[in-house]
Amino acid sequence: MTGLVxxxxxxxxxxxxLWTQTVLAPVVSSLLFILVFGxxxxxxxxxxxxxxxEVFIVPGLITMAMVQAAYANNASSIFQARFDRYVNDVLSAxxxxxxxxxxxxVGGLFRxxxxxxxxxxxxxxxVGVPVxxxxxxxxxxxxxxxxxxxxxxxxxxxxETWDHTTFIQNIVILPxxxxxxxxxxxxxxxxxxxxxxxxxxxxxxxxxxRFGFIGQSDVSIWLxxxxxxxxAVPVYAWAQYLFTTGRKLKD
Amino acid sequence: MYRDHAPALELRGLTKxxxxxxxxxxxxxxxxxxxxxxGLLGPNGAGKTTLISAVCNLIxxxxxxxxxxxxxxxxxxxRSWIGLAEQDINLDRFLTVRETLAxxxxxxxxxxxxxxxxxxxxxxxxxxxxxxxxxxPRLSGGQRRRLLLARALMHRPRLVILDEPTAGVDFELRTExxxxxRRLHAEGTTILLTTHYLEEAEALCEEIALIRDGRxxxxxxxxxxxxxxxxxxxxxxxxxxxxxxxxxxxxRVRADRx
Numbered sequence: 479m480t481g482l483v484x485x486x487x488x489x490x491x492x493x494x495x496l497w498t499q500t501v502l503a504p505v506v507s508s509l510l511f512i513l514v515f516g517x518x519x520x521x522x523x524x525x526x527x528x529x530x531x532e533v534f535i536v537p538g539l540i541t542m543a544m545v546q547a548a549y550a551n552n553a554s555s556i557f558q559a560r561f562d563r564y565v566n567d568v569l570s571a572x573x574x575x576x577x578x579x580x581x582x583x584v585g586g587l588f589r590x591x592x593x594x595x596x597x598x599x600x601x602x603x604x605v606g607v608p609v610x611x612x613x614x615x616x617x618x619x620x621x622x623x624x625x626x627x628x629x630x631x632x633x634x635x636x637x638e639t640w641d642h643t644t645f646i647q648n649i650v651i652l653p654x655x656x657x658x659x660x661x662x663x664x665x666x667x668x669x670x671x672x673x674x675x676x677x678x679x680x681x682x683x684x685x686x687x688r689f690g691f692i693g694q695s696d697v698s699i700w701l702x703x704x705x706x707x708x709x710a711v712p713v714y715a716w717a718q719y720l721f722t723t724g725r726k727l728k729d
Numbered sequence: 730m731y732r733d734h735a736p737a738l739e740l741r742g743l744t745k746x747x748x749x750x751x752x753x754x755x756x757x758x759x760x761x762x763x764x765x766x767x768g769l770l771g772p773n774g775a776g777k778t779t780l781i782s783a784v785c786n787l788i789x790x791x792x793x794x795x796x797x798x799x800x801x802x803x804x805x806x807x808r809s810w811i812g813l814a815e816q817d818i819n820l821d822r823f824l825t826v827r828e829t830l831a832x833x834x835x836x837x838x839x840x841x842x843x844x845x846x847x848x849x850x851x852x853x854x855x856x857x858x859x860x861x862x863x864x865x866p867r868l869s870g871g872q873r874r875r876l877l878l879a880r881a882l883m884h885r886p887r888l889v890i891l892d893e894p895t896a897g898v899d900f901e902l903r904t905e906x907x908x909x910x911r912r913l914h915a916e917g918t919t920i921l922l923t924t925h926y927l928e929e930a931e932a933l934c935e936e937i938a939l940i941r942d943g944r945x946x947x948x949x950x951x952x953x954x955x956x957x958x959x960x961x962x963x964x965x966x967x968x969x970x971x972x973x974x975x976x977x978x979x980x981r982v983r984a985d986r987x
Contacts, residue, residue, distance in 0.1 A: 480835060480838045480839065480840065481835065481836045481837070481838060483835070484832055484835025484836055484844075485836065487832075487835070488821075488824075488832050491823070491824075491828075492823045495823055496823075558822070559821075562819060562820075562821075562822060563815070563817060563819035564819045564820060564821040564822075566785075566787050566813075566815065566819055567819070567821070567832075567833055567836060567880070568836055569786060569787055570785045570786055570787060570808060570811070570813060571808060571833075571836035571837055572805040572806070572808040572809040572837060572838060573805075573836060574805075723789070724786075724788075724789050725789075728782075728786070728787055728788050728789050729747075729748060729788070729789070
């Protein structure tokens with residue numbers, strides 16, 4: 479287990495050393511969203527359901543910032559390690575494949591939770607967002623972050639260039655987050671956009687986190703957690719498969 | 730626990746074919762006794778780095794078996810016995826010299842206090858005290874080479890594999906590294922060295938294996954090789970052995986085409 483502890487430490491140290499890029503920048507970016515969309519548009523869109531608009535958008539913005547951070551951290555960390563070949567220091571060490579997968583995953587979780595924690599504090603101070611269902615919130619955050627941290631590992635291991643890692647972030651994750659109900663309730667969308675929203679996996683995660691914060695969701699919390707779990711398990715298993723077989727890491 | 734008197738390294742029928750079809754090693758057999766200083770010589774693309782990568786679990790082998798002191802190379806125990814200094818500078822760009830060593834020790838099972846103490850020892854031994862808190866990209870070429878060697882030795886391995894450790898380093902550093910490697914060998918560590926410098930192999934190694942195109946061509950002491958090839962110098966042995974292997978390979982290719 480010692481190797482696992484050191485790998486976790488290394489991955490979190492990287493986040494800490496680069497804190498202006500890894501934590502501060504996403505926090506400032508999300509804060510601007512809260513200020514611009516929440517406090518300025520909030521005057522025109524008073525409420526969504528029974529919730530003030532500036533409070534309504536906070537869970538989605540925190541989710542968006544956290545999943546992007548979990549993905550980007552792991553995709554860049556493992557890709558850099560492969561590119562510079564210092565991943566060999568870990569691959570040759572007496573560590574089991576599951577320890578390597580977990581160790582690298584922890585970096586993404588640490589970065590995402592740092593961002594999420596800071597945003598939560600700021601959101602409480604600025605717009606007074608509540609935490610109505612802490613256990614549901616914890617479950618949603620853990621499942622969502624494992625999903626996107628593992629996805630970052632899978633992409634970072636398969637990627638041949640930096641562009642491959644950013645492509646998934648910019649073309650897949652970010653658009654899915656934007657149309658996943660971060661800024662609106664999908665109940666207000668006309669057909670077929672309302673129905674199409676239900677095939678977006680980020681929609682379920684945003685709603686699960688929103689349920690944790692304000693106790694309000696467009697669909698059942700159990701469905702939200704179930705969909706996120708059903709995606710997190712195979713993606714994490716895929717990352718584990720890559721470390722177990724050495725595919726793309728030992729080619 | 731490891732078997733007493735087991736060879737430091739045993740390769741049995743080791744074969745590696747890369748995804749692009751390149752056959753880097755073919756049915757390769759080799760045994761290196763414990764405590765030996767063993768040299769591996771061959772031209773670029775001969776299969777030296779592939780062989781080392783197979784021993785260190787850095788590639789997926791196609792077939793064959795690798796044993797380290799009698800243990801399969803992919804076991805945790807065998808891995809903990811191997812220290813590798815790779816040919817390319819592959820240092821973690823985010824870590825300082827001290828962290829590079831301590832984290833390596835940690836990956837190989839050392840606790841925090843032990844890893845930090847050992848890292849300080851290695852920093853002193855390799856003359857990196859002034860650069861303790863400098864990150865790898867800010868080190869000079871020679872300092873990076875020293876750090877690579879220090880990292881390989883950090884966890885006190887029984888088998889040290891040095892893949893062209895003196896490639897591109899100046900005479901002064903090369904001599905310094907030779908002195909350290911000799912001392913390490915004198916203390917009982919088995920050394921496997923690949924190099925392009927014949928004088929380096931002759932000065933350091935008790936036994937030398939010549940490989941080409943993934944096959945073992947010859948293996949003996951420097952004196953034994955000179956005697957069997959009927960020449961006076963090791964460079965003449967090398968040229969003769971490689972020419973003979975090339976003609977054998979050409980013969981095989983022609984036979985395959987017929």
